Amino acid sequence: MSEQSASYWNPSIPEAVRASFACQGAMSLIKASMPVVEQGRVEIHLPHWDGVGQQHGFVHGGVVGMIADSAGGYAAMTVAPEGSSVLSVEYKLNFLAPAKGTMLIARGSVIKAGRRLIITEAKVWAREGTEERLCAVMQQTIMAVSEPERA
Amino acid sequence: MSEQSASYWNPSIPEAVRASFACQGAMSLIKASMPVVEQGRVEIHLPHWDGVGQQHGFVHGGVVGMIADSAGGYAAMTVAPEGSSVLSVEYKLNFLAPAKGTMLIARGSVIKAGRRLIITEAKVWAREGTEERLCAVMQQTIMAVSEPERA
C-alpha cells in the first residue's frame, strides 16, 4: 500500500479474503486462484487455457478485466474497516499489449484507504517462461459498507 | 448510433461480427450469446447461472464487465472501416445496482465513429420477468487497425 498505512490489520483477514474468493463461482469457472494475500496487496493467477480465449488465441480482454477488478477489490478488502464489506463502485482499464503467455498475474494494491472509499490499482502481467510483460493497468474505486447499512 | 452516421455499411457485416463472436472461447464459457447485431449497435445476452456468480448470488462484476466490454467492441466493429479490425484500447465501467434477475442484457452502441478511434458506450440491464433494471454503464475507446498494420 503505497500512500497510507491501513488503520486496521488483523491476522484473520487473509483467511476471510480467501474464503470470499472461494465462494465466487466466476473465479472458479475461469480457473483463477489467489495465492498472495497481504496487507493492501493481493495477486490473482490465471492459467492460459482455451476457455478464456478470444479469436486470436490471446486471453479475452474481458477476462483480463475480471481478474484486474477482483485483484483491486480484494486488495481493498484487506484494509477495509472491521465489520464492513466492500463494493466495487467503478474501474477503468487500459489494455497495453495482447495477453499471451502461459499465465496471467493480476497484482492489485491499495493507493489510498479512506474510511469510506478505497482507491486501488491493478496491473496485469503476462508470464512466458521467466519473463513478464505488462498487458493491462486499472484504476478503481471501492466503497466500504458496514454490515448494518448493507442489510 | 446516436451522433454520427457510419461512413460504411455492408450487408455482410453482421455475419462477420457473429463469426468473430463465435470464435471467442470466453463468451462460450460464460454462455453469452449475441442475438442482435445492427449498424452501430449490438446486444449480448447472458443467462444468470451458477458459473457466473459471486459470493452473494449476483452475477460477478467481472462478468458484467466482460459483456459490457464485448458489447461496445462489437458495436464498434459494425462501423469500422472496411478491411480493418478493432482493438479495445480502454473502458470505464460504473456499477449501479447488483446484477440480479434471470438474465443480463448488455446493449452496446457507438457514440462517435472516427476513422481511427471509435467511442462507444454500453448499458447492462438485469431482466427479471418483464422488468429491466440498469445495473452498469460503460464508456469505451476502440481503435480500428488495418490488416496490413496488424501484421
Add this chain to the structure above:
Amino acid sequence: MSEQSASYWNPSIPEAVRASFACQGAMSLIKASMPVVEQGRVEIHLPHWDGVGQQHGFVHGGVVGMIADSAGGYAAMTVAPEGSSVLSVEYKLNFLAPAKGTMLIARGSVIKAGRRLIITEAKVWAREGTEERLCAVMQQTIMAVSEPERA
C-alpha cells in the same frame, strides 16, 4: 434524470446550486456561467476566449474537463439528500472532436441517484452559429456527504 426519480426535491435547490457555483473562483476565472438548473440536469456555458485556449486555437482540453466535471457535480447536487453536500469522487472523459466554435455547452445529467453515490454523465457541445457538435463525453461518480460527517 433518465433512470430514477429523485426522492427529494425542493424549490430552493436551484438557488442553493447557483449560490455554490457563484463561490467558485475558478468558474469565474474561465468566464463560465450556469444558466440552466433543473432537477437532475444543469448546463454550464463557456464563451470561447483567448484565456481558455491551447496552442491550436481550440478550447484547452483541461477546460473542457473542468466544465464537464462541474456540470456533472452540480446535476448531482440537485438530487442529493437534504442536508448533504456532494464530493466528486472520480470522472472519466473522452475527447471526440476539437473544441472549436464560439461557445461550449456542458450538459450534465444524473444517470442514477442513490442515497450515497450519484452517477452522472456530461456531454460537451461546441456551438458555432446554430450548429452544435459533440466534443466530449464524461462519466462520473459523486458521493453525497451529510454535513455532520463532513465536519
Add this chain to the structure above:
Amino acid sequence: MSEQSASYWNPSIPEAVRASFACQGAMSLIKASMPVVEQGRVEIHLPHWDGVGQQHGFVHGGVVGMIADSAGGYAAMTVAPEGSSVLSVEYKLNFLAPAKGTMLIARGSVIKAGRRLIITEAKVWAREGTEERLCAVMQQTIMAVSEPERA
C-alpha cells in the same frame, strides 16, 4: 518511464515541449508552469491562489484535472515518434484528498509508449511547507498523430 524505453530521444525535445506549453493560454490563465521536462516525465506546478479556488477554499477539482491531463499529455510528447504531435484521447481521474496547501505539483509519466498510443499516469500532490500529500491520480490515453495525417 517505468515500463519501456522510448525508441526516440533528441536533445531538442524539452525545448519543443516547453514551447508548446508556452502557447497555451489556459495554462497561463491559471498561472501554471512546467519546471521539469525529462524523457517520459514532466512536472507542472500551480500556486494556490484565489482564481483557481472553489467554494471551500481548496483548489477547484477541475483545475486539478487540467494540470493532471496536461502533465500526462506532455510526458507523452517527450516520447512521441519524431514528426508527430499528440492528442489526448481520454483520461480518468480519482480525487483522493482536498487540494489544499500552497502549491500543487502534477507529475506526469509514461507507462507504455507504443507507436500509435501512449499510456500515461499523473499524480497530483499538494505541498504545504516541506510536506506533500497525494490528492489525485489519473490514467490517460494519448494518440500520436503524424503531421501529414493531421493536415
